[in-house]
Amino acid sequence: MTDTTAAIEVEDIRKSYGDLRAVDGVSFSVAEGEFFGILGPNGAGKTTTLEIIEGLREPDSGHVRLLGENPFPRNPGLLPRIGVQLQASAFFEKLTAREQLETFAALYGVDGERAREMLDLVGLAEKADTREEKLSGGQRQRLSIACALVHDPDILFLDEPTAALDPQARRNLWDVLRAIQERGKTIVYTTHYLDEAEILCDRVAIMDHGRVLALDPPASLIRGLDAPTRVSLERGTLGIDDARVLAGADDAHEDEQSLTITTRTPAPLLSALAERGTLDGLQVRTATLEDVFLSLTGREYRA
Numbered sequence: 001m002t003d004t005t006a007a008i009e010v011e012d013i014r015k016s017y018g019d020l021r022a023v024d025g026v027s028f029s030v031a032e033g034e035f036f037g038i039l040g041p042n043g044a045g046k047t048t049t050l051e052i053i054e055g056l057r058e059p060d061s062g063h064v065r066l067l068g069e070n071p072f073p074r075n076p077g078l079l080p081r082i083g084v085q086l087q088a089s090a091f092f093e094k095l096t097a098r099e100q101l102e103t104f105a106a107l108y109g110v111d112g113e114r115a116r117e118m119l120d121l122v123g124l125a126e127k128a129d130t131r132e133e134k135l136s137g138g139q140r141q142r143l144s145i146a147c148a149l150v151h152d153p154d155i156l157f158l159d160e161p162t163a164a165l166d167p168q169a170r171r172n173l174w175d176v177l178r179a180i181q182e183r184g185k186t187i188v189y190t191t192h193y194l195d196e197a198e199i200l201c202d203r204v205a206i207m208d209h210g211r212v213l214a215l216d217p218p219a220s221l222i223r224g225l226d227a228p229t230r231v232s233l234e235r236g237t238l239g240i241d242d243a244r245v246l247a248g249a250d251d252a253h254e255d256e257q258s259l260t261i262t263t264r265t266p267a268p269l270l271s272a273l274a275e276r277g278t279l280d281g282l283q284v285r286t287a288t289l290e291d292v293f294l295s296l297t298g299r300e301y302r303a
């Protein structure tokens with residue numbers, strides 16, 4: 001994309017550690033206001049890619065333009081325009097959530113009102129007077145995102161912000177990330193949760209062994225698989241031979257618990273099942289990004 005509104009342009013970046021090619025020829029661009037996910041299993045090269053874009057690491061070769069500028073070596077003109085999520089260890093000791101934010105705000109010359117607004121945005125207003133070490137993991141992640149946003153940057157970088165959170169805390173954080181995007185921010189984040197990226201991201205780059213294997217909106221990647229929909233029923237609800245000849249059914253198989261019918265035309269199949277009154281325990285599963293990963297690499301996705 002040579003779009004003039006590209007917030008980030010990455011061209012053929014490479015980084016090796018000894019013999020290990022951590023990033024092996026990665027190129028992509030991110031548009032302003034986009035929610036862009038860099039996905040992949042452990043060691044895929046996500047963090048290294050992110051750090052090169054942020055200007056924290058120098059690539060061995062290749063080019064990065066961040067808001068039209070070169071981020072490396074440290075580019076002071078860019079710092080007010082980018083927000084990088086801090087690891088929890090980067091908080092100031094013994095300060096409350098509000099004081100942490102006010103301190104970061106002061107460092108950037110931003111007024112305290114903005115700090116309070118950020119506490120609201122990340123849903124921590126009630127914890128304003130709680131010391132950072134007393135916050136839960138999810139609350140601490142939200143505080144670190146608020147700190148990264150306090151100077152109102154254009155681009156927010158987050159490295160696995162939902163790692164190690166329980167499912168409810170993850171979902172709460174998704175709401176925060178959506179609210180940030182609604183404010184027009186560009187978000188670039190890494191995750192190894194493919195389900196989450198499918199829900200949140202406008203586009204995803206799927207990485208493995210230092211390379212980008214696919215880059216597109218999640219729905220396009222999934223559609224591109226042309227994978228069948230799997231409709232499952234409780235075993236015993238319907239005979240397998242009857243299932244195979246239902247309208248729309250391509251095939252059927254059984255295991256101990258369920259009967260699964262594969263179809264590329266779910267609508268007539270679901271109508272046929274409804275007509276027979278055999279919807280007990282019905283589950284419909286369409287392809288996911290995990291299926292995309294399997295198709296790209298030939299192996300199951302293991303975060």
Ligand SMILES: Nc1ncnc2c1ncn2[C@@H]1O[C@H](COP(=O)(O)OP(=O)(O)OP(=O)(O)O)[C@@H](O)[C@H]1O
Pocket residue numbers: 017020022040041042043044045046047048049192
């Ligand atoms: N400073 C370093 N020195 C040596 N090897 C490194 C260094 N940083 C990363 N690596 C290696 O480079 C590869 C890519 O690491 P990177 O952290 O970018 O992957 P990742 O996709 O972010 O993984 P994770 O999900 O586990 O954080 C890994 O094999 C890692 O062990």
